[in-house]
Amino acid sequence: MEKFKKGAVLITGTTSGVGLNTLKPLIEFGWDIIAVNRSSKRAIDEANKIFKNNEIESINFIEIDLSDLNSVRDGAKEIATRFGNVLKVLICNAAVYKPRLKRPERSSQGFENSMAVNHFGHFLLINLLLESILNSDEKIILNGEISKFIPRITILGTVTANYLELGGKIPIPAPANLGDLSGFEHGFLSPISMANGKKFKPGKAYKDSKLCNMITAQELSKRFTPDKLISNSLYPGCVAKTKLFRNTPWIFRVLFPLFQKFITGGYVSERLAGRRVALVATNEEYARTGVHWSWGNRQKLGKKVFSQKLSQRIIDPYTSSRVWKLTKKLVGLI
């Protein structure tokens, strides 16, 4: 029994919202956690507010700023060294959404920042930690039981990145669409700010970055057989009160949760969303590679999870392998 160790889940962005609310269920399921944030101090302060006793001791805080690829490299090195043998799950959760920007913000390497944080940072982190999770101990301990656990990567997707769903067709400012990928082809540096190389639209930049997240989950499922790696994504529901919407107009922040609660019925609490993420990332029921899990946009009590059909923009093999190769080049992996 001694030679087995507790399994560990890495999750990005735990200072608020969905990420913060994923911590408790993960600990309840028996996991150690590697919480990756750009400020460990703020992450610890927030975690201390929700954990009363010594549960927080199951969380290791590592500082990575996903908008800086050098920070991702340093953090990944530390994680691989300290936790390589027990790291079984990566949850890519952190994100920025700044729909009111007039001009693009730039990451440390000069990329448009929402693509840099949401896609490039996570893509590099995944690739740098892939070897660790694939070679981690086959069996781990969860709540005192020895478990055989196939490594898993879970990525937060969204309805607005899936053109097959109503939310994915919203024309304001435009649906997610990577176009001819000329922004990727030409290096994504100023003056380029969009995947398709066209004019900067901040809301679309977010949707495009989430589309890339969902493509990454699909591409991983093609590259690894399900006995080696399970790669999935999810739409946790409309978690309309998280800080993700902090950069929207105040009137939107007031009306959006009410609209989702009483008109569409799509509203989900941060707590429920966090539980959904923890389940999709670690539960046997969700161990199907290439699946995008959803509970739909009408939340009813006891509503069952299902495998959401995805648009060609996400599953097209030619596009996804090009996005993979071009991203590898942009983040310096080739």
Ligand SMILES: NC(=O)c1ccc[n+]([C@@H]2O[C@H](COP(=O)([O-])OP(=O)(O)OC[C@H]3O[C@@H](n4cnc5c(N)ncnc54)[C@H](OP(=O)(O)O)[C@@H]3O)[C@@H](O)[C@H]2O)c1
């Ligand atoms: N809310 C929704 O309705 C909804 C719906 C579908 C999908 N999602 C997805 O759910 C995920 C979580 O969103 P949320 O609603 O919980 O948003 P949130 O409360 O704003 O949380 C975002 C997290 O990302 C972190 N982050 C931002 N920039 C970072 C950087 N450069 N480096 C490291 N971490 C960074 C934030 O940390 P700081 O405190 O340092 O900024 C925070 O911890 C996102 O992937 C989002 O796309 C959300």
